[in-house]
Amino acid sequence: MVDQPGQFQKTVIKQYPARTLNETAESRYWRRFRAPTVAQQVGAVTCIDFSPLYPYNYAVTASTRVIIYDAHTRKPITTLSRFKDKAYSGTFRIDGKLLVAGGENGFVQVFDPKSQTLLRQLKGHERPVHTTRFSPSKMHVLSGSDDATVRWWDVTAGEQVFRLEGHTDYVRSSACSPSLPDTWATGSYDHTCRLWDIRTQECTMTLDHGAPVEATVFLPGGSLLATAGGTEIRIWSMLAGGRLLARLANHQKTVTSLAVALAAGPTAASSPRLISGSLDAHVKVYELDAFKVTHVSKYPAPVMSVAISPNAALLAVGMADGQLSVRKHSHNKGPAGGGPAKAKKVWKPTSTAASYRYFVRGTTEKPSKDDIKISQPGMRRLAPYDHMLRHFQYRAALDAAVATEQVEVVANLLEELAARSGLSAALGGRDAQGLLPLLTHLVKHLSDPRHSDLFIGIANRILDIYAPALGVSEEVDAKMRLLRERVTLEAKLQASLVQLQGTLDPILHAALNQQPQTEG
Template sequence: MAEFKRTNAQIYAKTANILSPDTIYWKKLGVPTLVKEFGAIDFIDFSPVEPFLFAVTASVRVQIYNPVTKLVVKNITKFQEGAHGGSFRNDGNLLVAGDDLGKVRLFDVSTKSILRFFEGHKAPVYRTSFNADGHHVSSFSDDKTVRYWDIATENHIMTFSEHTDYIRAGCTSPISPDIIISGGYDKKINMYDTRMKQKVLTLDHGSPVESLIFLPSGGIFISAGGTSVNVYDALAGGRKIAQLSQHHKAVTCLQLASDGKRLLSGSLDRHVKIYDVATYQVVHTIDNPNAVLSLGVSKNDDTLVTGMVDGLIAIHRRDSNKDKEDPQTDRVKGRSRYDNIFENADDTIAEFRYAKIAQFDRMLKKYEYSKALDSVMIPIIANKTPEKTVALIKDLIRRKGLQRALQNRPHFFLAKFITFLTRNIGDYRFTPALVDAANILLDVYEDDFEQFIGTDVGKMFILLSRRLKKEEQIIDDFQQLHGLIEMISSAADISVGSHDSDDQEGVVNEELHASLKAQKQAIINID
């Protein structure tokens, strides 16, 4: 007896995810370790020297973590009010931070003692930064000023008062000790030169500026604010090079990785986007449990830390161990030395198993067409895998059994079947089969339309009619467009082979159009 031929439900595969080198590289950071702090994580900064400790500024303290053990090794708590913007000097020996009282403190990292105490701001200082020479500090405050301090003498050297709103972002050039940039809630980005003692450049970001960063060359800087990240060329008068809009909520922080070849942006949408600085394309995305306020990356990319609004710190650490061995290899290595004694002693006969057949195929095998149609009209199949339902409908049409399967059906089934047709008839994969199914449905109930007038099924037929009219209009528009393309192709003297393929496509469209018109005429009385 011949084997039963199963219904061929064509599966339309999703687009494959391509594993790029960047994706593989950043996925090796693994599952993060979560640490709870006492308040929202204001700022994270890594020491530029080994062992690449990182400072987390939150609440009224700056805590310094070891990235390997993920434990606090230094705890700086000499703040009376909230601390902000704790950042390391380029030798890792000093740390500077501002606070809610407008004071700027300079600490010795090894002893945690205060070395310098800068006073002068009238409002909270949210960002602080060492200048490139390591002998000066710049501070950015809510009093709308940027101040420039000398570490050796503990003196205030100059003040820049160019902003008209809070200053929440700022940084210094990595190569020039005299260049400072600041970003404020007035949407402006200002660049200052301490040699000229004045502002030398002003740009409009378009949104309140939350973060600023220089590329290692010092000629390009990047700003974050609103949902966009803007890239500017400082040497070309602040010309905008690129605008990156990959987040759907405010971007709060920026960092560089891979020696300045990768840019990271954190946002309130819980994502950290990683860009290739050469192309400004996203190469990887890291999800977080909550909105991201700050992030930091170690110099060797082995540690990535994100700080969130709820006080959580996510510490991603690259596993330095070798990749785990294949489980099959582990099983073979773990075998007993006696296992191979009887390895070939007996011939093993594979257990015979019947091939599993889907329920609708079992019904088709018994010629129970109504039950087969019922089995694919359940929501879990009709909604999630409509290709299976359409495959069965095509098989029933081929067997000339769909008419029998649709006869004497209750109103609720007809409503469900018509809803399926209306929802999926516009899908180019299913249109030919579902148009034929709609024709058969109308043929079955052509003489009984009167019983549906004023009922839910009658309304469904009207919706189907409107849907078919819409599809017919689409086909009409497509044929007009196709005619125009043929005229252009003829004028351009396209090869004969192209004309042949166009003619075949035109025949298919004419057949579909004729079928839709016949369908429209058949149900015109219902509308």
């Protein structure tokens, strides 16, 4: 609507960018993992593994036992405690009927989770066994130990079939390719991840991670392999002969665990996600197209293990202080893990001549770009500060703006008063009761970077005007001293930031000239 000649122009309140990023559908999806159930364990939770079959019960390895929890109630149903020392890497077989775990004493033990029976005790490792996995064939187990060896066991016979040598330090992680059941990857503290062909018992590929490898996982399809060590996650292409595709350096401390969510995302057709846990107490989610972080969660202690159920309904995180946090998604999924539950139908009232809606229909419709809009002048409602500003009541207008407690309104009104040469009239001639609200507002918002320059100038002007009147009111004197301290502190802070900017400029300029982290 075009204003008529001589009509008062309302104060325009500037719109500033939001301080936080807009929430995306991906972020909303991961934030729906709510209602955490926290179970305190007797030691650090070093491994969490979900059963591949519904109802997706999960095994938690902590201290000297492996505890199996019910996925529905999130309460323990079985405790496997046949360990003389610490237990490691309690993982299910592909059918969920057996569980294998390593131990500090070097034994590899196979259990029946239902009866808690120890079925096999495989002896051969000379040092602690930190990683154990069942083969897809169900009859064999692969284990990795601190004795730098990888061993292949026949569960039926209870004997070692062969051993794989090549690592020169502790072997701490292992994974089987989802597309090639005879291809296994093992990660070691010798900074390498080795790929083994079980048929030929040979190492087919060696990947140099550059730091002790803590976790290894194949991404869906088996064409990509992710390794975690130090503060980095590296993505390798198996089809390109182990070529490095990406370095993900999003954590501040050692990345301790990796997990793959197969059916996660805001839509049923969402691609899988990679999840990482770190000693910096953060769990991060990555999309697998550009390997960008889509969600970050903060936990109260360093994260040692992370896992997600096959239907993406439960997210479990184990911490160094023994806490086990299990969060359930608000839109639970069925056994197949196909997609989120169908949205409930929302009832909409029908519009008839018997309802008020019938007579006001169409009033909320917005015109299209081809429509011709005819504006009709109407009554203009002015805010209290605009009404007083219109009548040149500058002091009252400023008081009305301060009363709104909206920093944008006060800042824009002060700029309008400066443009009208009305700052002296608005700030001067005040008594103690009229000066206190303005001083309180300035003290509160002086450090706001969007308005600090303006408010510092106003504060200096007030100090100049009312300096001769100091000592009349104790409350005003206290606010004046606090305001002077805030102005001095803000001025020093801005000077330090300018100096810091001068120091960082050459560093940033040099960093921009370097090659990017992601390799093509």
